[in-house]
Amino acid sequence: MCGICGAYNFLTGKPVESELITEMTRTLIHRGPDGEGSYIKDSVGLGHCRLSVIDLSEAGKQPMSNEDGTIWITYNGEIYNYSELRRTLLQKGHVFRSYSDTETIIHLYEEFGVDCLGYLEGMFAFGLWDAKRRRLFLARDRIGIKPLCYYQDRSGIYFASELKAFLRIPSFSKTIDYHALYYYMLSLTVPTSSCIFKDVKKLEPGCFLVVEGGSVKKHKYWEISDIDNSLQSEEQIIGGLKDHLCRVVRSHLISDVPTGALLSGGLDSSSIVALAARNKSDRLETFSVTFKDVPAVDESGYAGMIAQRYNTIHNEYHVRYDFVDSLNRIIWHCDEPFAISSAFALFYIFRSATKKVKVILSGDGADELFAGYIRHNKRLxxxxxxxxxxxxxxxxxxxxxxxxxxxxxxxxxxxxxxxxxxxxxxxxxxxxxxxxxxxxxxxxxxxxxxxxxxxxxxxxxxxxxxxxxxxxxxxxxxxxxDLNRRLFTDVKTTLVDEMLAKLDKISMAFGVEARVPFLDHRLVEFALGIPGRLKYGEMGEKQILRKAMEDYLPREILYRKKHGFNVPLGDWFAKDMVSFVNEYLSDSRIKGEGIFNPLFIESIVNRQLSGAGDYSTIIFEVLVWEMWYEKFMDSSI
CATH class of the missing domain: 1.20.120 (Four Helix Bundle (Hemerythrin (Met), subunit A))
Structure with missing residues (x-):
């Protein structure tokens, strides 16, 4: 996993300044602490900071080129079928200089052009420069696991893994999109369809961009196929689901560096740990957080049960009240206002896990595929x-x-x-x-x-x-x-905007690659073809996944009520946050900004602190906005 950026002055032909690419790259250095590099030639420049996972040698450095230097790539991600693709390309006469998955994409592009995307299985975002065609080719993986955003000015186009890299561009204007702010206040995050800065766009999942001949054209290369599994028996579907899960977990364990897994003690993470531990030659490292001071949200007992069953090297980290410092860092790394409080739990895990592993498997995506939320209950x-x-x-x-x-x-x-x-x-x-x-x-x-x-x-x-x-x-x-319609919508919206954005930004803040086996695109299509009646039934949510995992997990895990990866925001506000909240949500500050209603904000803060009601979510999202505004708008970054 890495940080990527680049620029192409296709409108003016002006040379790209090396200092700009260097500054953009160094803004992303947390994503790739193992090295940085650049390629600059006339009107194009590519930047890269490297997190070494496959082929740790110097041959794996980026930006990387083909043999004659006519194709260059800066790439972030993991291609799980790169070994098979490499063998096929070798048979076709391509010459490799490394064992990295990066070089596989270069030769695949030489062979198939932009259609190379159809052969890739994994998570990725990349910028590829084709010097012969004077073409910049930007692409993002099918589900949207890896981010890619871009910005245009009168000279050309810029792209990056994170929008903070654009703050180094002299022409960049920090103009807020207030409709994006409105959506944030609804959902605690900014959607893929917009950006908090008006002039920035996010490349949608399953799409690519071609900058060529003076124009910028966006294309869609993949959409979820409507696979109908309703004619199969439940036993056949369970068997197929098991096969898919075993296949994707095996493929996601490919790495030249230490690999671990998140373990909350819930069904999703426990399923990944169970399958990973059975397919790994050495003991699996597992990681979880505990809230010993707040038993209502503490799941450490369940996580310990799975760790013991599969003999993992289990690491528990107790969440403490260093709220202010952690929140400041989370806001910086998330780029846009982001008030999903479970980011704290991930922050503490990855901050500690980076000392032991470079790759972590996560159970994200199962709720959206198998109906894991209360809103999926047909009675509601x-x-x-x-x-x-x-x-x-x-x-x-x-x-x-x-x-x-x-x-x-x-x-x-x-x-x-x-x-x-x-x-x-x-x-x-x-x-x-x-x-x-x-x-x-x-x-x-x-x-x-x-x-x-x-x-x-x-x-x-x-x-x-x-x-x-x-x-x-x-x-x-x-x-x-109807249930699968809702799940499809979740995959296209909340999964990308919330879950995957959070996982990428927080894991990469500490230079750790997070992988999501449930979001293999073939598994996604298979899962969305399973009839809804088999997903949310008498056993509650994710019924079909529970049945598929009966041979791997104890009943205490299989049939426990969904807990969620929560943090005790209300308790934190009551104990340590009074002066901090009052500072950022003061009457003078709110009035001066002119966005929020100061009387309403004052009222909910007072009621929260007096115990008259729970307004912690609204208070937290306004607090995050104020801190984000100070960090990104009021400062000179």
């Missing part, structure tokens, strides 16, 4: 979604208008908001109802949270745009299975 889905979209849109506009004139007391009543959500969802279109269940913060809070003048000037159409992003994916699933 909308049975009365008979209102037309036009009527719902007009109703929502009227409601939001009334909200802006309502007293703050309504919005300070969590029970009132809960009943408002339930009532509105009864009459909402199905996609709008599901979107509301996905949101961490109710959209019916937001008119009260924001400053009224700011809301009227910047956010009147923000909710419609946010719902449109979600609904576009919801409508794309043509299968009649």
């Amino acid at each position: 889905l909308n049975p009365l979604s008979f209102v037309g979209r036009g009527s719902f849109k007009r109703f929502l506009q009227v409601y939001m208008s009334l909200c802006r004139g309502a007293t703050k007391h309504l919005f300070l009543n969590n029970e009132a908001i809960k009943w408002i959500r339930r009532l509105i969802n009864i009459f909402s279109p199905d996609d709008a109802c599901y979107f509301d269940k996905v949101c961490y913060t109710s959209p019916y809070y937001l008119p009260a949270i924001f400053n009224a003048e700011f809301y009227n000037e910047n956010l009147l159409t923000a909710h419609e745009e946010a719902l449109s992003y979600f609904s576009e994916h919801y409508a794309a699933w043509q299968n009649s299975d």
